[in-house]
Amino acid sequence: MTISMTTLEAETGGAPSVGVAPPAPRQGVWHHLLRNRGAVLALSYIALVALLAVAAPLVVKLSGWGPYEFDQSAIDPNLGGLPIGPLGGISAEHWFGVEPGTGRDLFARIVYGARTSMLIAIAATTLTTLLGVLFGLLAGYHGGKVDQVVSRVMDFLMAFPALIFMIAILSALPASNRAPLLVLVISVFGWPYLARVVRGQTMTLTQREFVEAARASGASGWRIVLLEILPNLRSTIIVMTTLAVPGYIGTEAGLSFLGVGVVPPTPSWGQMIAQSMSWYAVDPVYFLLPGTFLFLLVLSFTVLGDRLKDVVDAGERR
Amino acid sequence: MVRFLVTRLAGMVGVLFLVVLFTYAIFFALSPDPAVQICGKNCTPELIDQIRTNLGLDRPFYEQFLGFLSGLFVGTTYGTGANAIDCAAPCLGYSFQTGQPVLEMFEQRFGVSATLAVGAAVLWLFMGVAGGMLAAIKKGTWFDRAATGAALGGVSIPNYVLALVLQYVLVVKLGWLPFPQAVPFGADPGQWFLNFVMPWLVLAFTYASMYQRLTRANVLDTLDENFVRTARAKGLAPRLVWRRHALRPALTPVVTLFGMDFAGLLGGAIIIETVFGLNGVGKMASDSITKNDQPVIMGVTLVAAFLVIVGNVIVDIVYTTIDPRVRIGARA
Numbered sequence: 001m002t003i004s005m006t007t008l009e010a011e012t013g014g015a016p017s018v019g020v021a022p023p024a025p026r027q028g029v030w031h032h033l034l035r036n037r038g039a040v041l042a043l044s045y046i047a048l049v050a051l052l053a054v055a056a057p058l059v060v061k062l063s064g065w066g067p068y069e070f071d072q073s074a075i076d077p078n079l080g081g082l083p084i085g086p087l088g089g090i091s092a093e094h095w096f097g098v099e100p101g102t103g104r105d106l107f108a109r110i111v112y113g114a115r116t117s118m119l120i121a122i123a124a125t126t127l128t129t130l131l132g133v134l135f136g137l138l139a140g141y142h143g144g145k146v147d148q149v150v151s152r153v154m155d156f157l158m159a160f161p162a163l164i165f166m167i168a169i170l171s172a173l174p175a176s177n178r179a180p181l182l183v184l185v186i187s188v189f190g191w192p193y194l195a196r197v198v199r200g201q202t203m204t205l206t207q208r209e210f211v212e213a214a215r216a217s218g219a220s221g222w223r224i225v226l227l228e229i230l231p232n233l234r235s236t237i238i239v240m241t242t243l244a245v246p247g248y249i250g251t252e253a254g255l256s257f258l259g260v261g262v263v264p265p266t267p268s269w270g271q272m273i274a275q276s277m278s279w280y281a282v283d284p285v286y287f288l289l290p291g292t293f294l295f296l297l298v299l300s301f302t303v304l305g306d307r308l309k310d311v312v313d314a315g316e317r318r
Numbered sequence: 319m320v321r322f323l324v325t326r327l328a329g330m331v332g333v334l335f336l337v338v339l340f341t342y343a344i345f346f347a348l349s350p351d352p353a354v355q356i357c358g359k360n361c362t363p364e365l366i367d368q369i370r371t372n373l374g375l376d377r378p379f380y381e382q383f384l385g386f387l388s389g390l391f392v393g394t395t396y397g398t399g400a401n402a403i404d405c406a407a408p409c410l411g412y413s414f415q416t417g418q419p420v421l422e423m424f425e426q427r428f429g430v431s432a433t434l435a436v437g438a439a440v441l442w443l444f445m446g447v448a449g450g451m452l453a454a455i456k457k458g459t460w461f462d463r464a465a466t467g468a469a470l471g472g473v474s475i476p477n478y479v480l481a482l483v484l485q486y487v488l489v490v491k492l493g494w495l496p497f498p499q500a501v502p503f504g505a506d507p508g509q510w511f512l513n514f515v516m517p518w519l520v521l522a523f524t525y526a527s528m529y530q531r532l533t534r535a536n537v538l539d540t541l542d543e544n545f546v547r548t549a550r551a552k553g554l555a556p557r558l559v560w561r562r563h564a565l566r567p568a569l570t571p572v573v574t575l576f577g578m579d580f581a582g583l584l585g586g587a588i589i590i591e592t593v594f595g596l597n598g599v600g601k602m603a604s605d606s607i608t609k610n611d612q613p614v615i616m617g618v619t620l621v622a623a624f625l626v627i628v629g630n631v632i633v634d635i636v637y638t639t640i641d642p643r644v645r646i647g648a649r650a
Contacts, residue, residue, distance in 0.1 A: 299474035
């Protein structure tokens with residue numbers, strides 16, 4: 001299942017052993033990334049979706065139809081509400097055709113769906129990274145009892161069948177305002193994967209001479225963690241975070257697909273695909289459009305993460 | 319070794335207890351009043367109160383939780399008198415909507431989920447592990463590029479999208495497969511088998527892609543290791559270097575992942591079973607969510623957690639035989 005967060009853990013299993021080397025200069029990473037065709041394509045697509053998401057109201061004004069407007073003239077009531085015209089009713093009026101049954105404009109719904117996807121992905125990434133870095137540093141730097149507690153909690157969360165539990169919690173919670181709940185649930189089950197790696201590297205770094213030197217010159221614990229250890233973890237955190245983003249996007253779409261994610265009428269790609277299931281035989285465009293947008297977004301983040309890891313690993317070898 | 323087993327099993331019991339407590343607490347806090355659901359349409363407040371007292375829903379949390387726990391071991395009885403419902407141990411709860419103990423519902427659906435999991439696992443292990451090893455050996459060739467590209471696509475495409483595409487192409491456009499219909503194995507083995515073809519393929523492709531990436535990366539990492547260089551330097555035949563030195567360490571993470579994934583699938587492939595209309599545990603879970611049948615959702619969550627945790631312990635034990643380093647660590 002694309003949703004399973006174990007993927008992330010496994011693929012970074014030989015966790016980027018970055019960090020321990022001095023931080024690669026940022027400019028170098030960008031420079032190498034921009035010379036890679038795959039990375040540039042991925043970045044461009046992500047930028048496009050981000051732009052659509054940010055400018056959704058403007059874009060929709062351009063195309064002429066809002067995401068909640070019903071266009072009864074675009075569907076054929078005699079055919080059970082199938083869109084009129086070929087390819088799911090694609091026309092100058094409706095750029096991506098319309099939703100069968102309701103006649104809502106698919107372009108507008110895709111654009112607003114981008115908003116949902118990006119918003120939830122960014123929020124979940126931010127929260128997961130904060131939690132992961134905080135608890136990873138805490139456990140790795142302090143060791144002992146603190147480490148014991150944090151590590152047990154991580155074991156517990158990682159042993160949990162996260163997807164089924166997320167579904168269970170979300171189905172039991174009130175339907176209003178699902179987005180923050182989605183972010184919270186995804187993050188609660190997501191942070192241990194980053195924290196585990198941060199903890200391991202912090203433990204190694206704490207033994208290094210420069211930390212010892214800082215301690216000898218009287219730096220406080222906070223100062224050591226923030227100024228000596230954290231900068232060395234930068235590349236690890238960036239790589240792991242990028243590799244985790246597609247998981248969050250997939251999880252949001254999957255949960256919305258199952259009907260426990262974003263609540264209609266707010267559009268989300270996963271939810272659109274779920275609704276298209278009853279039409280797939282007669283109107284394939286309806287599932288192909290959100291399916292393709294979703295696939296490309298997950299693919300782009302995966303490619304970007306892969307390339308980032310390559311660049312950072314190569315930088316470390318040099 | 320014995321000590322390792324004992325600590326591991328004790329840890330498992332601890333995690334299981336936490337999982338039960340956590341799940342129960344969340345459902346206790348969040349779920350709508352079951353008494354209202356049981357009561358149905360022609361309901362009065364007095365009737366609700368009566369049901370509540372009968373089922374012990376008015377008791378404090380810890381008493382109800384202990385009741386649930388003891389139900390797991392010795393069974394329990396819901397209500398009193400003529401309407402009492404017996405739920406034999408291990409009692410995972412009782413669905414008042416279907417009028418069945420949750421465990422019984424689970425057992426009826428388990429066969430489908432197991433068939434799905436086993437078939438897909440055979441396919442994906444073969445494709446993923448063999449594909450990953452071949453790609454690593456032939457790094458940089460067309461085969462490596464093709465396999466790695468396919469795997470990248472496979473991890474990126476959500477399986478429900480792939481399922482719809484496949485169903486549209488194979489069933490609607492080409493007509494190679496019949497529309498999926500729920501038939502028992504005895505009635506029509508041919509249709510029964512064909513029903514599973516697409517779900518197997520979709521699940522296997524998704525997992526095979528993850529395994530291909532993991533295997534390839536691990537094999538390449540291992541080939542860089544000093545002990546492989548030593549083995550080569552001492553003149554060991556390349557085939558032996560592979561078999562004795564490179565494969566074992568490269569494949570241990572695959573074993574870990576497989577234990578979790580396979581156990582997870584036995585607990586129900588919610589999305590795939592829903593998309594293809596297979597009547598397995600996953601479909602049961604998603605149907606129960608739609609119907610808001612909380613005891614079933616909780617039961618499935620608990621069984622799925624149980625399977626994953628047991629799967630992890632089995633993997634740990636298997637580890638000690640395939641990776642000597644773990645054995646040494648366990649002894650210390």
